[in-house]
Amino acid sequence: MTTCLCGNPVAFESVLCPRCQALRTLELGADASEKEIKAAYHMLVKVWHPDRFPGDNPLKAAAEVKLKEVNSAYALLTARQPGGGRSQGAPAGSNNARTPGAAPDSEAATRPATSKRRPAAPQPLIGFASIAPALRLFFKLFLVALALLTARYLWIAFDVDSSTSEVQQVVGYGKDSLEKGLAAPKRRFLAAVEQDLQRLNLWSPAPASTIAPPAGKPAANPASERVAIASAPAGARQTSKTQPVTRKVYSYITVGSTRDEVLDQLGTPASSTDSKMVYGQSELYLKDNSVAGWKIDPVASPIRVKLWPESSVDPSLDSFTVGSSRDEVLVVQGTPTAFSEDRFAYGSSEVWFQNRRVVRWKSDPASIALKARVP
Secondary structure (H helix, E strand, O other): OOEOOOOOEOOOOOOOOHHHHHHHHOOOOOOOOHHHHHHHHHHHHHHOOHHHOOOOHHHHHHHHHHHHHHHHHHHHHHOEOOOOOEOOOOOOOOOOOOOOOOOOOHHHHHOOOOOOOOOOOOOOOOOHHHHHHHHHHHHHHHHHHHHHHHHHHHHHHHOOOOOOHHHHHHHHHHHHHHHHHHHHHHHHHHHHHHHHHHHOOOOOOOOHHHOOOOOOOOOOOHHHHHHHHHHOOHHHHOOOOOOOOOOOOOOOEOOOOEHHHHHHHHOOOOEEOOOEEEEOOEEEEEEOOEEEEEEOEOOOEOOOEOOOOOOOOOOOOOOEOOOOEHHHHHHHHOOOOEEEOOEEEEOOEEEEEEOOEEEEEEOEOOOEOOOEOOO
16 A cells, blocks of 8 residues: 555555645645644635735636635644544545444445455555655756766866966856856755755754854855965865855745845846845845845745744734734735835835834735725
8 A cells, every 4th residue: 555654545646645735735744733734724825815916817816726725725634533533634524434323325235245345456565655755866866967967068168278368267257157057056956855865864964063163263254265275285175175064945035044045045136236136026135144125026026035923923813903013914914025114015005113013004906905904
């Protein structure tokens, strides 16, 4: 019998059991509690509610489809078996679960008591679900080997011998551009391989204490280390190798995300300065090399950003009014497309704050309608 990674049986053509698939739809892990399931459900219902896209029929239709998936996943995870336990795969109302005391179907009622059951078909010894992670890992390793081989030939092609400074300058620029272009895909690939190895229990990350610098010692500058190694004697270069630091690739950009984390997720921006990174019509604002704000165009240049409440707020809130806190507006309305200390923007709609409390708002139904109520 084919089994899911959590141990529950699944269909032969599937990889995950219904419960694990529902948890993935709600963006939760396998050990999520009932409280976490409920909170995630309320949050996603607000994010994907079709009323948020009144002027865009394609987005509204896509939101309706996503909302149905979220509702189905929540119904499956909160369904209860007749004995009182949580359902592990069959949603409420499923034809596969028979109510105790119910009458048998007509076919079972007319079947002779002495009839012999048809022998079950033999199950495969090894299911596809059990070898799927290994196949994905092998395919990724094959792709990186192919990329490295291609990069090697490109490097050889660029590595020409010329005594003129103009040709050397062009060759150096080509090598630098190739290294920068391959840096972000390489980091994302290594992060994906790390996750697969951890899932198969073939590798575990090093403790944080082995990577962080000692107390009182500033972090090393990679550029200065390369200069120091290049100027060191040949015998000393072999002993100056450092362990590479693997960064995790996050699904969202949020306040505090570093420039490197933004590059890992979004790649090279259209333009960049010390205080701003531009991706199409969207902009990320930086302070001390970390994200401090943004202005997102959700249609032309969507970027997945997330602003989390700073305090505990009732997730069942469905509207805000004058005097509501910033955190309550976040729970009701979701992450703003642009914000500052005293203003949230949702497309062309705006909410103004004073001392982190709502004082007024302007709702534009043609852009993103605000769920505000008059006190």
